[in-house]
Each structure stands twice: as C-alpha cells, then as structure tokens.
Amino acid sequence: MTNQDLVSDIVGQFGEKVADFSEPQGLLTFTTTRESIVEILSYLYSSATLRFSFITDITGVHFPDNVGGEFAVVYHLHSFENGVRIRIKVFLPKEEPRIPTATGIYVGANWMEREAFDFYGIIFEGHPNLKRILNIDEMDYFPMRKEYPLEDATREDKIDALFGR
Amino acid sequence: MTQSHTPVAKTTSDALAMNQPIVEDREYTTLNLGPTHPATHGIFQNILQMDGDRIVSGEQTVGYIHRAFEKIAERRPFYQITTLTDRMNYCSSPINNFGWHMTVEKLLGIEVPKRAQYIRVIMMELARISDHIICNSILGVDTGAYSGFLYVFQEREKIYEIYEEVCGARLTTNMGRFGGMERDLSPTAIAKIKDLVYNSLPKVLKEFENLFNRNRIFMDRTVDVGPITGKRAMEYGFTGPNLRAAGIDYDVRIAEPYSSYEDFEFDIPVGHNGDTYDRFMVRNGEMWESIKIIRQALENLPEGPYYANEDHYYLPPKKEVYRNMEALIYHFKIVMGEIDAPVGEVYHAVEGGNGEVGFYLISDGGRTPFRLHFRRPCFIYYQAYPEMCQGGTISDAVAIMSSLNVIAGELDA
Numbered sequence: 001m002t003n004q005d006l007v008s009d010i011v012g013q014f015g016e017k018v019a020d021f022s023e024p025q026g027l028l029t030f031t032t033t034r035e036s037i038v039e040i041l042s043y044l045y046s047s048a049t050l051r052f053s054f055i056t057d058i059t060g061v062h063f064p065d066n067v068g069g070e071f072a073v074v075y076h077l078h079s080f081e082n083g084v085r086i087r088i089k090v091f092l093p094k095e096e097p098r099i100p101t102a103t104g105i106y107v108g109a110n111w112m113e114r115e116a117f118d119f120y121g122i123i124f125e126g127h128p129n130l131k132r133i134l135n136i137d138e139m140d141y142f143p144m145r146k147e148y149p150l151e152d153a154t155r156e157d158k159i160d161a162l163f164g165r
Numbered sequence: 166m167t168q169s170h171t172p173v174a175k176t177t178s179d180a181l182a183m184n185q186p187i188v189e190d191r192e193y194t195t196l197n198l199g200p201t202h203p204a205t206h207g208i209f210q211n212i213l214q215m216d217g218d219r220i221v222s223g224e225q226t227v228g229y230i231h232r233a234f235e236k237i238a239e240r241r242p243f244y245q246i247t248t249l250t251d252r253m254n255y256c257s258s259p260i261n262n263f264g265w266h267m268t269v270e271k272l273l274g275i276e277v278p279k280r281a282q283y284i285r286v287i288m289m290e291l292a293r294i295s296d297h298i299i300c301n302s303i304l305g306v307d308t309g310a311y312s313g314f315l316y317v318f319q320e321r322e323k324i325y326e327i328y329e330e331v332c333g334a335r336l337t338t339n340m341g342r343f344g345g346m347e348r349d350l351s352p353t354a355i356a357k358i359k360d361l362v363y364n365s366l367p368k369v370l371k372e373f374e375n376l377f378n379r380n381r382i383f384m385d386r387t388v389d390v391g392p393i394t395g396k397r398a399m400e401y402g403f404t405g406p407n408l409r410a411a412g413i414d415y416d417v418r419i420a421e422p423y424s425s426y427e428d429f430e431f432d433i434p435v436g437h438n439g440d441t442y443d444r445f446m447v448r449n450g451e452m453w454e455s456i457k458i459i460r461q462a463l464e465n466l467p468e469g470p471y472y473a474n475e476d477h478y479y480l481p482p483k484k485e486v487y488r489n490m491e492a493l494i495y496h497f498k499i500v501m502g503e504i505d506a507p508v509g510e511v512y513h514a515v516e517g518g519n520g521e522v523g524f525y526l527i528s529d530g531g532r533t534p535f536r537l538h539f540r541r542p543c544f545i546y547y548q549a550y551p552e553m554c555q556g557g558t559i560s561d562a563v564a565i566m567s568s569l570n571v572i573a574g575e576l577d578a
Contacts, residue, residue: 024509024510025509025511054402055402056402056514056521056523056540059525061527061536062536074525076523076540080399080420083420083421085512106402107401107548108400108548110548111545111547112545134227134231134577135228143236150236151240
C-alpha cells in the first residue's frame with residue numbers, strides 16, 4: 001500500500017475535510033479540522049483496506065507564530081497489516097483549544113491526551129478523566145507553551161546577552 | 166500528587182450519614198500501594214480499591230520522576246540531547262542513544278557506514294540483554310527467588326564493563342555520535358563481548374531458565390496472572406515484549422529495519438495468553454535471540470570507517486584541529502552548538518527493551534529542536550495496569566508490575 005493509494009482513498013472519502021498532504025521523510029501527513037477528526041480516525045480504524053488499528057502517539061505542539069492555529073494536535077497512526085504509518089494534524093486557535101477525544105476509538109489515547117492537556121492546556125472534550133498526569137495538580141500554568149520559560153527568569157548570571165546568543 | 170475528590174459513601178450507613186443515595190451495600194477497602202514501596206521499581210503510586218483480598222479497581226499517580234525532558238530539549242543543541250535520552254530507559258541507554266542519533270541522521274540525511282551500523286547493533290543488543298536480565302531476575306525476586314537474580318547480575322556487570330570500554334560510562338552511556346561511533350571497538354572490547362556471548366552468558370542463562378521455567382512455585386505465581394488479550398493490548402498501544410506475549414508479533418526491527426538489522430537472522434518469540442509467565446518467557450527468548458544477533462554481527466563485522474564524513478556534525482580528529490583552519494572552525498562551531506539543522510519533521514522508531522521508542526522531532530532551522538517528543542512505551546502500556554490487576558491479589562499486582570518492566574525514567578521523562 002503506497003502513500004498514493006492512501007491519499008486517493010482518504011481524499012475520495014473525505015474530500016474537502018482534509019488538506020495539506022505532504023510526505024516529510026516518506027511519512028504521509030495531512031491536516032484536518034477538529035469537527036472531522038473523530039470521523040476520520042474512526043474511518044481509518046475500521047476500514048477493511050486501510051486497517052490503522054494502532055495508535056502510536058498523540059502529541060501537542062505550540063506554534064506561537066501560526067495565528068489562528070497556535071496549538072496543533074498531532075496523531076501518529078500505524079497499520080500493522082499494511083506496514084504503513086500516517087500522521088494527522090489538527091490546528092486549534094489559542095482562544096479555544098478544544099478538540100473531541102479519541103478515547104472512544106483508541107483506548108490508549110487516554111494518557112496521551114492527558115499529557116497533551118498537562119503540557120499545553122488543550123481540552124479534549126469527552127475525555128473520561130482529563131486531569132494533569134505528570135505535573136502536580138496544583139499547577140496553574142501549562143509548562144510546554146513557548147511563553148513559559150525553561151530557566152528561572154530572575155537569574156542574573158546566565159542571561160543570553162552575556163553568552164552571546 | 167494529591168487526589169482531590171468528594172468522598173463517596175461505600176457502606177449503607179455512610180450513605181445515610183452523608184446524605185447520599187444508597188447504591189450497594191459493599192465495603193471496599195482503599196489501599197495505597199504507595200509511592201515508596203519496596204516492590205515497585207521506581208516510584209509509582211497505586212490507590213487500589215480492594216474487595217477483601219481481591220483488587221476491584223485502581224487509580225495511578227505517575228510523574229514522580231518527571232524531569233521536563235521535552236522542554237529541556239528545546240533549548241539544547243542536538244548532540245546534547247543524547248544525554249537526556251540516556252536517562253529515559255536507563256536500563257538500556259544505548260538503544261535510546263542510537264534511536265536519537267538515527268532520528269537526527271534521518272533529518273540531516275547522513276549515511277552511516279556499515280561498520281558503525283554493525284557496532285551499533287551489537288551495543289543495542291547488549292542493552293536489550295541487560296534490560297531483560299533486570300526485568301526477569303527482579304520478577305524472580307518479587308516472587309521470592311533471590312538467587313537467580315544474583316547469578317544473572319554478574320553478566321550485567323560484564324555488560325557494564327563492555328560499555329565502559331566502548332564509551333567510558335557504565336549506565337548513562339551517551340554512546341555514539343551523529344554519523345557513527347566516537348571510537349572504534351578496541352580489541353579489549355571485542356574480546357570481552359566474545360567472552361560474554363560465547364562463554365559466560367549462555368551458561369548462566371541456561372541455569373537461570375532451569376531454575377524458573379518449569380518451577381512449580383514460579384508457575385503458580387505467574388501463569389494466568391494479569392492476562393491481556395492481543396486485541397486489547399493493541400487498543401492500548403502496547404509494544405515490545407508485552408505485546409508479543411499477548412500473541413502479536415510486532416517488532417520494529419523486522420517491520421521497519423534500521424541500522425542493518427535486515428542483515429541478521431533472528432526469530433521473534435511470541436506468547437499466547439499475555440500473562441506474567443508469557444512475558445517472562447518472551448523476554449528469556451529474546452535474550453537468546455540477542456545472543457544470536459551479536460554473534461552474527463561479530464563474525465561478519467565489516468572493515469571500514471566507523472563514522473561518516475560529516476564535517477558539520479562530527480568532531481574532526483584532534484590533530485587536524487591543531488593544524489587545519491577548517492577543522493578548527495568546525496570544532497569550535499560544533500562544540501559551541503552553533504550549527505543550524507535543516508527545517509524538517511521526522512518520526513523515527515526503534516525497538517527498545519520495552520517496545521517502540523519513538524522520537525518525533527520538528528526542526529525549524531535553528532540550533533535546537535523546535536519540538537521534540539519522546540514516544541515512551543512504558544507510559545503508554547502502564548495505562549492498562551489496573552485492568553490487568555483486576556480480580557487479583559496484591560501479590561499478583563506486584564508480580565504484574567514487575568513483569569511489565571515499568572521503568573520510571575521512561576514513564577515520566
């Protein structure tokens with residue numbers, strides 16, 4: 001099953017709802033919206049030809065420069081039978097980072113979505129237990145967002161101006 | 166990691182007192198298999214609801230060793246991230262190291278020479294043996310058999326000595342560089358590896374198997390304990406020995422071969438029930454397969470360079486740095502981390518000791534990654550732990566956790 005077959009199948013099924021097909025390093029990638037994501041994941045899971053029955057990973061990414069689509073949720077799926085992977089991206093605006101959950105289709109999405117929520121504050125609607133998973137419950141900011149600095153901002157000794165960067 | 170929830174009445178009298186509806190007259194005990202417990206390897210908290218002796222459900226708290234690796238990685242030049250990958254699955258760090266190196270080599274388009282690929286395979290298989298030795302012998306300890314652990318750990322000590330010969334460190338190895346290895350396999354290292362896989366390890370493994378495989382007590386403790394079906398395991402996203410014990414033969418080394426794995430002949434042990442005994446047997450089988458692979462790699466080790474000629478990413482030889490202007494400049498730029506990577510997006514997976522270790526790297530053309538995400542197999546399959554413990558006793562819960570080989574460093578990153 002080549003990437004071209006996948007593209008024609010998915011475009012044939014969903015048409016306008018999928019866009020931006022590309023193949024970075026040979027892995028087919030496309031974008032869709034939060035309204036269609038559950039439909040597309042269900043189709044990929046239950047399709048008799050495509051058989052994407054394995055959820056490899058769900059992550060969040062923060063693109064502060066991408067106005068209107070600051071938060072991305074990236075799904076990596078894998079089809080064991082066909083030996084092919086696929087990547088789906090959904091871009092969410094920062095005012096409303098909500099997206100339906102994938103736990104109805106893939107049970108393993110549970111903790112992956114909790115991690116994306118913990119790090120970025122992306123709300124997965126319909127998730128059975130959307131709490132922080134790796135950080136403490138009392139934390140009131142989302143640490144992986146780009147505006148949150150890695151190092152202690154009040155330090156005087158290791159500032160970029162002195163280190164030439 | 167405190168859990169804040171409104172208390173739910175578990176008995177009729179409590180329900181009357183708290184003005185809650187009477188659901189069922191059942192008393193569940195809440196047991197905290199707490200963060201610091203000698204039987205949990207690493208720090209995990211499980212709040213178990215017990216119905217007498219049997220576990221009904223559990224709620225896990227993880228994140229005690231969360232070190233914000235993904236955030237740190239956004240600030241470090243690419244070669245400094247190798248030290249972070251060491252500390253994820255610290256029982257088999259070379260596999261994580263080389264997985265990261267291969268991810269970046271994919272992004273940069275570097276072709277690693279054959280000799281370096283074979284050396285990497287040898288080190289990765291040694292790491293897999295080391296990881297499985299820990300898992301299986303500690304499973305023995307948790308079921309009461311301490312002596313197996315002692316004998317087999319001597320082999321792990323020998324593996325540590327091999328690591329020390331190759332890269333200088335025992336546990337957190339930071340092995341390899343972009344484009345190959347930092348130094349060639351010295352004759353001492355080759356002699357030590359040969360002695361391990363031809364002389365000592367097969368004998369010790371045979372003895373270990375004789376102790377456990379058909380041992381009545383061990384089998385009573387592990388057969389039908391914590392089973393999971395292959396279908397359920399796939400829904401959860403299991404990979405590695407835990408998935409193979411459930412009957413599905415997915416191995417990244419066979420499905421998407423990397424670093425010359427296609428040159429080697431080896432089998433994939435697969436179990437039936439997905440219970441603790443099957444996981445133990447699959448790991449034992451994998452150790453024998455790893456020995457096979459290392460022997461094949463040693464016998465067919467090709468001659469040639471052990472690194473690719475990538476001036477921008479591989480440090481030039483030191484005597485060139487003292488004489489040659491370009492070498493000096495490259496050395497300076499690499500060490501100061503001023504080399505920019507090309508724009509791109511790559512996902513690469515390797516077969517770690519626990520399953521598919523994935524690296525999702527987004528580069529925006531700077532000197533550090535824009536986003537690096539580690540797909541950690543332990544994190545994903547630990548979700549299934551309460552379901553696997555259901556109906557078992559606490560001693561079963563401990564055995565199941567040992568057999569899953571949950572490594573805290575990989576769980577939390």
